[in-house]
Amino acid sequence: MRSLLSVLLMGVPVTLILALVGLTQGLLQDSQRRQQNTGADIIIRASTASGVVNFSGAPIPEKVVAKIEEQPHVRLAVGVLNHSIDPPLVITGVDLARFDRMSGGFVYKQGGPFKGPNDMLIDEAYAAQAHKAVGDTVTLLNHDWRVEGIIEPGKLARIAVQLAVLQDLDAATGKVGQIYVKVDNAANIDAVVQELNALETGYKINTLEEYVAMYTPGRISGVKEFTVVIMAIGVVIGFCVVCLSMYMSVLQRTREIGILKSLGASKGFILTIIEVEAMLLGAGGTVLGIVMSFGACWLVRTLVPASIPMIVVQSWWPTAGLITLLGAGLGALYPGLNAARQDPIEALSYE
Amino acid sequence: MSNGPIIETRDLRKVYRVGKVDVPALRGVDLTVQAGEFLSIVGPSGSGKSTLFHIIGGLTPPTGGQVRVAGQDLALMTDSDRTRMRKRSVGFVFQKFNLLPNLTARHNIAVARFIAGNTGPLDGQFEEVLGLLGVAQRLDHKPAALSGGEQQRIAIARAIVNHPAILLADEPTGNLDSENSKAVLEVLRGLNERLGQTILMITHNPEAAAYGHRTVNMRDGQIIAA
Numbered sequence: 226m227r228s229l230l231s232v233l234l235m236g237v238p239v240t241l242i243l244a245l246v247g248l249t250q251g252l253l254q255d256s257q258r259r260q261q262n263t264g265a266d267i268i269i270r271a272s273t274a275s276g277v278v279n280f281s282g283a284p285i286p287e288k289v290v291a292k293i294e295e296q297p298h299v300r301l302a303v304g305v306l307n308h309s310i311d312p313p314l315v316i317t318g319v320d321l322a323r324f325d326r327m328s329g330g331f332v333y334k335q336g337g338p339f340k341g342p343n344d345m346l347i348d349e350a351y352a353a354q355a356h357k358a359v360g361d362t363v364t365l366l367n368h369d370w371r372v373e374g375i376i377e378p379g380k381l382a383r384i385a386v387q388l389a390v391l392q393d394l395d396a397a398t399g400k401v402g403q404i405y406v407k408v409d410n411a412a413n414i415d416a417v418v419q420e421l422n423a424l425e426t427g428y429k430i431n432t433l434e435e436y437v438a439m440y441t442p443g444r445i446s447g448v449k450e451f452t453v454v455i456m457a458i459g460v461v462i463g464f465c466v467v468c469l470s471m472y473m474s475v476l477q478r479t480r481e482i483g484i485l486k487s488l489g490a491s492k493g494f495i496l497t498i499i500e501v502e503a504m505l506l507g508a509g510g511t512v513l514g515i516v517m518s519f520g521a522c523w524l525v526r527t528l529v530p531a532s533i534p535m536i537v538v539q540s541w542w543p544t545a546g547l548i549t550l551l552g553a554g555l556g557a558l559y560p561g562l563n564a565a566r567q568d569p570i571e572a573l574s575y576e
Numbered sequence: 577m578s579n580g581p582i583i584e585t586r587d588l589r590k591v592y593r594v595g596k597v598d599v600p601a602l603r604g605v606d607l608t609v610q611a612g613e614f615l616s617i618v619g620p621s622g623s624g625k626s627t628l629f630h631i632i633g634g635l636t637p638p639t640g641g642q643v644r645v646a647g648q649d650l651a652l653m654t655d656s657d658r659t660r661m662r663k664r665s666v667g668f669v670f671q672k673f674n675l676l677p678n679l680t681a682r683h684n685i686a687v688a689r690f691i692a693g694n695t696g697p698l699d700g701q702f703e704e705v706l707g708l709l710g711v712a713q714r715l716d717h718k719p720a721a722l723s724g725g726e727q728q729r730i731a732i733a734r735a736i737v738n739h740p741a742i743l744l745a746d747e748p749t750g751n752l753d754s755e756n757s758k759a760v761l762e763v764l765r766g767l768n769e770r771l772g773q774t775i776l777m778i779t780h781n782p783e784a785a786a787y788g789h790r791t792v793n794m795r796d797g798q799i800i801a802a
Binding site: 480481483484485486487488489490491492494568569570573 | 630633635636656659660661662663664668670674675676677687688691692734
């Protein structure tokens with residue numbers, strides 16, 4: 226029972242680590258996919274855009290869109306406006322006709338495109354999370370929207386409304402937050418980037434390839450540090466759980482340790498069996514933690530599929546396992562050394 | 577009985593420190609045991625029998641004097657040296673059997689072999705010994721499923737599996753009824769007679785002591801008759 230409890234407790238930090246990584250990577254991969262599927266080749270962001278993910282702000286005059294379209298090799302430019310509602314969820318204002326030309330259009334699972342100014346498109350994940358269907362009313366930004374279409378996830382936005390309406394609501398008439406640019410030929414992307422830079426607009430201009438490559442945990446403020454903290458907590462919890470568990474184990478097995486010593490077991494042998502047991506607990510905790518991370522992922526994706534598109538990141542299993550084993554190994558050291566140092570005669574007389 | 581002493585102690589002393597008080601447990605023990613001898617040690621509680629047993633078995637170092645076991649001077653040994661000695665030169669049999677409760681009889685024996693570095697199959701002679709002990713059919717049971725007599729015979733099997741020079745038995749019949757006691761004592765005598773196993777047996781029971789070739793009496797940390 227003690228061992229099972231130890232395995233369970235050691236599994237918790239494994240699940241925490243994997244859940245955090247799965248949450249971060251899920252968010253980033255989802256964002257990457259939605260950017261890549263816009264069909265754009267270049268993205269232009271305001272000079273004040275600090276992070277990778279642009280949740281809000283409309284600092285770029287819309288007339289810039291038209292000016293960009295005048296540049297050689299530029300086939301199309303689409304300005305969009307994002308408004309954060311419940312991070313990481315945003316409403317995206319978009320000129321649907323132009324965006325359809327760039328991306329090939331949304332894939333409608335139910336309903337269809339905007340018909341009126343208060344129409345809204347939501348993706349399947351948000352529809353599931355908010356329990357909304359076509360024809361339902363969604364109140365956001367103190368405004369009632371009618372769900373006109375439910376779209377396949379993975380392209381630009383989870384929630385889309387007409388650009389002009391959102392500009393009006395945000396008091397950002399004539400402005401956009403970022404501009405997607407499509408060029409006539411992929412071979413001209415770099416040339417167009419140079420042309421746009423030559424305009425000295427002061428905006429951040431990147432190829433879409435560069436931009437999506439920025440979607441790494443290290444580029445998002447605090448994520449890396451938070452992950453390190455959770456990993457450290459994992460080591461500490463593993464250490465404490467194993468230390469307590471193995472300390473109790475050594476106490477309970479004092480007589481058995483005496484027996485082993487009477488048989489000629491060395492200090493190293495005693496320490497090794499305590500460490501091996503701790504490692505087995507750690508391995509069990511890792512496996513259980515991985516199993517629980519699937520459960521956590523299922524739960525999150527069931528409850529908030531749009532807000533947190535969590536994934537299971539298998540490449541982190543060895544890291545989580547090593548962290549657990551490190552905690553277990555360190556935690557078993559003190560009780561193991563205590564056991565190794567026990568006097569065999571006293572241990573044999575232990576009742 | 578073979579020629580030559582396998583155990584020799586001269587003026588062997590042991591003092592335990594209890595709090596701030598020195599408690600002498602052995603006060604100059606001179607003892608010689610020949611290879612192949614079956615020696616019984618008797619004496620009241622606190623006479624130093626177990627301390628002598630522990631020193632000869634390398635479980636604790638002496639405080640003074642000389643003690644040679646199987647040609648090795650224990651007084652000069654480090655803790656690691658004594659640990660190595662326990663692997664191969666000495667086998668213990670305890671009053672409370674001291675089998676590892678979570679392991680089967682077979683695995684209890686295997687652990688002793690593993691610690692001594694033996695991982696191959698059991699040798700033919702030991703298979704014969706298992707037959708002599710009458711436990712060959714009980715090897716796959718855990719201690720809780722074995723009678724006291726069976727447990728003690730398994731403990732004897734474990735003690736001699738590495739062919740130690742000396743078998744130290746501390747009250748081996750202390751927890752057994754008379755029938756099982758007799759069986760265990762017959763086993764010990766059989767091991768001594770058939771394999772030439774040197775045995776030191778501590779006992780309170782004069783009938784058990786009579787199984788040995790000779791008996792020494794201890795009192796107040798000294799041997800008073802040999």
